[in-house]
Amino acid sequence: MSPILFCVYIDELSISLCRARLGHMFVGALAYADNLVLLAPTPHAMRLMLQFCEEYPKDHDVLFNADTFKCIISRPRGVASGDNLNHDICLTISGNAIENVESWPHLGHVITNNASDKLDVLSRRSSFIGQVNNVICWFSKLDCCMNTRLLRAYCFSFYGRELWDLSNLHVQSLCVYIYIYTHTSLATGSVAYLEIAI
Numbered sequence: 001m002s003p004i005l006f007c008v009y010i011d012e013l014s015i016s017l018c019r020a021r022l023g024h025m026f027v028g029a030l031a032y033a034d035n036l037v038l039l040a041p042t043p044h045a046m047r048l049m050l051q052f053c054e055e056y057p058k059d060h061d062v063l064f065n066a067d068t069f070k071c072i073i074s075r076p077r078g079v080a081s082g083d084n085l086n087h088d089i090c091l092t093i094s095g096n097a098i099e100n101v102e103s104w105p106h107l108g109h110v111i112t113n114n115a116s117d118k119l120d121v122l123s124r125r126s127s128f129i130g131q132v133n134n135v136i137c138w139f140s141k142l143d144c145c146m147n148t149r150l151l152r153a154y155c156f157s158f159y160g161r162e163l164w165d166l167s168n169l170h171v172q173s174l175c176v177y178i179y180i181y182t183h184t185s186l187a188t189g190s191v192a193y194l195e196i197a198i
Contacts, residue, residue, distance in 0.1 A: 006031070006033060006034050007031060009060070009062070010031050010036065012056070012060070013029075013036075013052065013053065013056045013060075014029050014031055016052050016056065017029040017038070017049055017052055028040055028045075028049060029049070032107060033107075035106065035107060036053075037106065038050070038053075043089050043091070046071075046091060047091065050091060050092070050093050053093060054093060054094055057094075064093055064094060066092075066093045066094060066096030066097070066098060067096075069093055069098040069099070070098065070099055070100075070101050070104045071089075071091050071098045071099065071100045071101065072100075072101060072102070072103070072104060072111060072112070072113050073089060073100060073113055074113050074114070074115065103119055105123070108159060108160070109160050110123050117163075117164045117165050117168050117170065117171065118168065118170050120160075120164070121164060121168060121170040121171050121173075121174055122170055124158055124161075124174065125170070125173065125174045125177060128155055128156075128158075128174065128177065128178070129177065131154055131155040132151065132155050132181055134154075135147070135150050135151055135154055135155060156178075
């Protein structure tokens, strides 16, 4: 289904979720392409939202696949990372349990229960290194100017980077990889493969 058709089709569910009035300001349902993200301040509020999602298919001939649902429970500040908050919260959709996870990739970003950028930046760094090595492998015979254009177009797209904490050491590590590549392959006119280090 195209993103526009999905938005038209799911619009009534979004309106119903907004009418749930779980607070004075509602930002609890984010829909994009064929993805729907539900955000709730408490397990009870999430269960109410899931009830709306269970009733919606009855009138609209749509089916939610519980296997694709994931639940990330954010830890309160000050709670150690070793503390398991997931064990006592069980959410269901259409009678099927929703799996609790600590992190999950969503629309190209890795979202974690502690709001850390670490996994997302590491994932982007690995993708960057792989893309650079692909360009080097397939286009190493091209001149420096064309290689630079290919790198800009294919390797230097870091969608969502505006959300990163730039003081994060992993962001700095990514910058080091970018610096190493540009100076070893473009400044000297030769091409060097990057090692993948995670």
